[in-house]
Amino acid sequence: MPTNSALQPSPSGAVVVLQAAVASGVSVCFANPGTTEMPLVGALDQVQGIRAILGLFEGVCTGAADGYGRMLGRPASTLLHLGPGLANGLANLHNARRARTSILNIVGDHASWHLKYDAPLTSDIESLARPVSAWYRSVARAEHLWQDTLDGIHAAFAAPGGVATLVVPVDFQQRAAPDQLRADALPAPAPAFDEARVGEVEDALKSGRAVVLLLGDRALSERGQLAAGRIAATTGARLFSETFPARTERGGGLPDIDRLPYFPEAAIAGLKDAVVVLAGALAPVAYFGYEGLPSELASVDQLVTLALPGEAADLALERLAERLNAPPLPTLPATALYSVPDGPLTPQAIGRLLSNALPPEAIVSVEGGTCGYPFVTASARAAHHTILTNTGGAIGQGLPVALGAAVACPERRVFALQSDGSAQYTIQALWTMARERLPVVMLIASNRRYGILQTELGRNGIEPGQQARRLTLLDDPPFDWPALAQGYGVPALIASTTEELRRALTQALQHTDGPLLIEMRLA
Amino acid sequence: MPTNSALQPSPSGAVVVLQAAVASGVSVCFANPGTTEMPLVGALDQVQGIRAILGLFEGVCTGAADGYGRMLGRPASTLLHLGPGLANGLANLHNARRARTSILNIVGDHASWHLKYDAPLTSDIESLARPVSAWYRSVARAEHLWQDTLDGIHAAFAAPGGVATLVVPVDFQQRAAPDQLRADALPAPAPAFDEARVGEVEDALKSGRAVVLLLGDRALSERGQLAAGRIAATTGARLFSETFPARTERGGGLPDIDRLPYFPEAAIAGLKDAVVVLAGALAPVAYFGYEGLPSELASVDQLVTLALPGEAADLALERLAERLNAPPLPTLPATALYSVPDGPLTPQAIGRLLSNALPPEAIVSVEGGTCGYPFVTASARAAHHTILTNTGGAIGQGLPVALGAAVACPERRVFALQSDGSAQYTIQALWTMARERLPVVMLIASNRRYGILQTELGRNGIEPGQQARRLTLLDDPPFDWPALAQGYGVPALIASTTEELRRALTQALQHTDGPLLIEMRLA
Incomplete structure (x- = not known):
């Protein structure tokens, strides 16, 4: 009918x-x-x-x-x-x-x-x-x-x-929902930038003062970074990325841009006396307030804004490079492998081995201090990849973000480089990865402690007693990571040495029909 | 010095x-x-x-x-x-x-x-x-x-x-915190009740109308229940407990008090035409609103308040029993064991086997519909125990509440009777139980689905398509409960038959130096 x-x-x-x-x-x-x-x-x-x-x-x-x-x-x-x-x-x-x-x-x-x-x-x-x-x-x-x-x-x-x-x-x-005014969906607005701000930054770069470009948001796209690299090469300006960018491209010959250091002493030193150009980044502030240290990592009169977050910081950087007649960067160097000697697993070795192993266009979700910094330091030499970091400091985001990225980009390999303590907050992500057959490679940095808290106790001048020390330890009982993974239907490998991690990463790349977890037992 | x-x-x-x-x-x-x-x-x-x-x-x-x-x-x-x-x-x-x-x-x-x-x-x-x-x-x-x-x-x-x-x-x-005005800590206030309300309830009980006493909060203490039992025996009033009490005593010869049914049709039928006396309970409302059914399970003009939550509802009930000259209840019957035939695990069999196994003064944290109701129905015949239920409907409370109860009462055995889906929200509780050597016995009702959602789809008249059905299923992959437990350092047993559960419970009671998990594979 x-x-x-x-x-x-x-x-x-x-x-x-x-x-x-x-x-x-x-x-x-x-x-x-x-x-x-x-x-x-x-x-x-x-x-x-x-x-x-x-x-x-x-x-x-x-x-x-x-x-x-x-x-x-x-x-x-x-x-x-x-x-x-x-x-x-x-x-x-x-x-x-x-x-x-x-x-x-x-x-x-x-x-x-x-x-x-x-x-x-x-x-x-x-x-x-x-x-x-x-x-x-x-x-x-x-x-x-x-x-x-x-x-x-x-x-x-x-x-x-x-x-x-x-x-x-x-x-x-x-209930039935009649009488809808079905307006058309609007397209996402196209980001723009302000030419006048480009001129102000150009003036600063020509003033003879030291300049730092602090890159965030769209400035960390491939276009943004290439333009920033041209500007730096031409003017001698220094480049920093936000400490925790939502998304940054890296490797494949992109400029090796340091993250602004996490602890305020080092960040302040890095920005000292310079004009700080905000390209898609907010004015840098300390992650936490520490007695005797300023919250503002650069003073207000150091700051010049090129583009706000959400604006087309990448196009603004390209326009700036053009106004400066900055030549294209030299041909991108080929990616380079690190030579990692056999031995116990250190954060540096892990960063380099993962950097070596990344296939082109990988996505790496990074959560946790133990291995995050060493990996990002290393991965400038890797094949082109995208890094997603923990932007808000609420831990338990690394595994879910990897899951979502794998759903979004089924043609790209996704890695989660993850501290053991923070992985526990949303450990249930493993099950959804298994259910949806998402080939996420989870690298758990198993050091059986909240390393950041031990550092912060020290910064607070606290000599921990028995209870305080125990609140930073995850070793009694230690997590049995392969068992946890099995509990959610995820196969797992253990790596205790650099050679074992190298082999495990090779195996992981061949495993394409679902997630795999590698417990990296740190020395 | x-x-x-x-x-x-x-x-x-x-x-x-x-x-x-x-x-x-x-x-x-x-x-x-x-x-x-x-x-x-x-x-x-x-x-x-x-x-x-x-x-x-x-x-x-x-x-x-x-x-x-x-x-x-x-x-x-x-x-x-x-x-x-x-x-x-x-x-x-x-x-x-x-x-x-x-x-x-x-x-x-x-x-x-x-x-x-x-x-x-x-x-x-x-x-x-x-x-x-x-x-x-x-x-x-x-x-x-x-x-x-x-x-x-x-x-x-x-x-x-x-x-x-x-x-x-x-x-x-x-910082140093000088100059505190160190007022003394105040003792917790002693709850009281209103004698005039006792008189109003006495009048209602003598009016010839059918009366239901709805017990919550302190009315569900041992004293409260014994007094309510005397009142019921003398006046013919019917007793209900709140559907989800924060804490209720049960077994050991206490009166067998039904919970007010969860679904509104049955609850409304149970309260119909009666005077509803609120003893430490709020006016009963439907858990969810359903089209065509009232939210208020009893109309406002049915309600009489004996004591508000926080007031001494137990003492108010004792006073009421006294005013009614209600005799003491007959000598408490001995607890009675159920005869449970060998066979597959059903919720009813689980409720009865757990009821049989409870040592005196056990604490049972109950979360999840699958086994919760059958257990509470059965446990009136068990040794005296305390039941803690999910009061607010936010799932993931059963295991943590059991953990906290075990810390509070190290001399009592604690059980968590727990649905598999809801256990996942706070699965990390296992680790703390292991670390603190808390002898909690976790009974996981493993039916590999969100049973309540399947029921609610039906109540909504929804014939689930592929996506909707899959959102209610936990079978792909199934959780490997013994592996999850091992991941957190907790030993585990599997029971697929009544005989296996009986043996597992015996083993669990002998295991006193830490938690133990029993996966109950439902038929």
């Missing part, structure tokens, strides 16, 4: 929300739903073009959406269960906020008429969501579902990008 | 906070600290009488503080790292809020002078904390540290009990 569309019932609100999301380019939903999201769960099979991926814990979903968004520049959606489900996802939304990643963060809620009864799962979702959200709205009328979803995605895209939290009460999901 | 106390330096702010906490009866700190909590970490060795217990994830710490507080009636403290650390602990603080558990929730923050620079880990902690906190304060002056801590603990104790969030900027922790 032919279908008469005029006689078809109105779609449900849940279908409208997903249709609006798909129309705006959302094609993945990282979900951990509950009772109040069932109509949206059902609608995932009614709306073409959106893939549902289950996480066992909400922080896996939000971190994956962050990794996905960083790689593709368009939002994934989440699907979370009321206030408590959102709460479990907040830490990685905090990181996404600092990375300025576009995310459509969908939270189901009680039926609108049920909220006033303060049932057990009721809570103040707005208060929970606001600190991480660039935009927040709880759907108030069925007729607004399409526009509310579009508004959220548009806000997530708006410079500099962010988390849009859309709360959808279950009654609006369930 | 003799010490002259007059010449001693002032203690640090961190020491003052812990001294005030200890003076108020806080003796345990469930901690997952970071850089901004280092002075408090150091102070844990300088202040006598407080034990630090490390969690790998903040939800383990907050859930453990909840379980501890439910058992001892006095607060544990937490120690969490800034906004993101708090965020990871919020879901179980939501449950603690619904359980009205007293908790001193300590959150470190950036140095007060560093906050305005909006460093990566900066966030709006107050906005995150308010929805779960009965009391919130960020320390504003070093001189207030003692009083702020006392105020927080007093607020946590104030009826009906709750979470007090105390934010301590690291500079106030670090």
Whole structure:
């Protein structure tokens, strides 16, 4: 019988929300739903073009959406269960906020008429969501579902990008949702830059003063880095990357750009007396405040802004290079392998071995101090790759971000270089990687302690007693990483020497039908 | 050399906070600290009488503080790292809020002078904390540290009990904290009841109308239940417990009190046409709103309040029994064993086998629908035990609550009867149990699915397509529970039949030097 569309019932609100999301380019939903999201769960099979991926814990979903968004520049959606489900996802939304990643963060809620009864799962979702959200709205009328979803995605895209939290009460999901004003989805805005600022930076570079270009956001794209390299070669300006960039390209002959040091003493020394040009980066501040050290790593009168985060810092750098008549960089040198002697595993050896092993266009999610810095130092000589770091300091983002990047870029190999302590916060990511057959290689730096806390106790002048010391140790019992991996259906290898890690990395690259974990037992 | 106390330096702010906490009866700190909590970490060795217990994830710490507080009636403290650390602990603080558990929730923050620079880990902690906190304060002056801590603990104790969030900027922790007005810690207030309300309930019971006593909070203590049993026997009133009590005593001859059913149809039927007496319980509302069903399970004009949560509902019930001249209950029957035939594991068989196996004064943390109801139904015939349930619906509380209960009551055996899906949210609890050698017996109901979601899809009239169905399944890959347990240093057993579970429970009871996990493979 032919279908008469005029006689078809109105779609449900849940279908409208997903249709609006798909129309705006959302094609993945990282979900951990509950009772109040069932109509949206059902609608995932009614709306073409959106893939549902289950996480066992909400922080896996939000971190994956962050990794996905960083790689593709368009939002994934989440699907979370009321206030408590959102709460479990907040830490990685905090990181996404600092990375300025576009995310459509969908939270189901009680039926609108049920909220006033303060049932057990009721809570103040707005208060929970606001600190991480660039935009927040709880759907108030069925007729607004399409526009509310579009508004959220548009806000997530708006410079500099962010988390849009859309709360959808279950009654609006369930019921037929007629009378939508179906406005067209808007394209993501194209970033621009301010020519006048380029002139100001040109003047600074010609002033004879020492200049540092601090690169963040789009300045760390391939185009941005190549332009910055030309500027540095021509003017003698020094280049730094933000300490924790959301995304940076590296290797394949790109200029070897140091990260601004983490501890304020070294960062201040690196910026001292220079004009500091902010290219997609914010004014640099200390990660933590330390008595006797300033929070501002450069004084306000040192700063000149070339482009704000979200603006086209890469194009601004190209324009600047052009105005300076900076010649193209010499032909990119071939990537070079490190010679790593046989012996125990040190962070430096790990960084170099991973750098050697990276196939072209790899993605490396880096979390944790132990191996992160040595790897980034080494990887300037690797094949071209993309590095994703922990932008907001909420640990437990490395594995979920790797997961999301692997969903976003199935044609690229993804590595997670991960400290053992921080891996535990969202360990459930392993299961989703196994379920989705994502060939992520997880490299766990197993040193059985919170190394950063031992350092920070020392910086605080604290001689730890028994309880304090024990709060920094993870050795009683030690994690059995291969067993944990097996628990989630992930094969694992152990490497205790450089030779073992070299072999394990070779094996890992041949393993293409799912994740693999390598426990790197540090000396 | 003799010490002259007059010449001693002032203690640090961190020491003052812990001294005030200890003076108020806080003796345990469930901690997952970071850089901004280092002075408090150091102070844990300088202040006598407080034990630090490390969690790998903040939800383990907050859930453990909840379980501890439910058992001892006095607060544990937490120690969490800034906004993101708090965020990871919020879901179980939501449950603690619904359980009205007293908790001193300590959150470190950036140095007060560093906050305005909006460093990566900066966030709006107050906005995150308010929805779960009965009391919130960020320390504003070093001189207030003692009083702020006392105020927080007093607020946590104030009826009906709750979470007090105390934010301590690291500079106030670090510096010497002189000039404290060291007021004495106040004792926890003694709960009372209102005699006039007892009279109103007596009138209702004598009116000839059907009466239901709905018991919550202190009405579910042993005294409360015995008094309620006397009233029921004398007047014919029907007894229900809240559906999800924070703590209830059971077995050992206590009256067999049904829980108010979870789904609203059955709950409404159970309360229909009766006077509903609220004894430590709130007016009953539906867990979720369902189209066509009321949110209020009893109408307002059915309700009579005997005692509010936090009031002495148990003493009010005793007074009522006295006014009714209700005789003591007949001698308590001996506990009775169920005969469970050999065969596959069903939820009913599991409930009965666990009921049979409980040693006197066991504590059972119950989370998950699959086995929770059948166990509680069965356990009226068990030896006397205490049941702790999930009060707020944020899943991932069962294992941490068991952990906290085991810390609180080292002389009692603790069981966690736990669904597999919900166990995953705070799976890191296993490690802390192993580290602290807590003899918790974890019974994982392994049915490899989110059973409640399959039920709720059906209630929503959704015929699940491929994506929706997959969002309810945990079978690809299945969790390897013994491997996960081994990963955290916990021995494990598998039971697939009633006979295997009987043997596993016997083994578990002999295992007293640490946790043990039993994977119960459901038919």
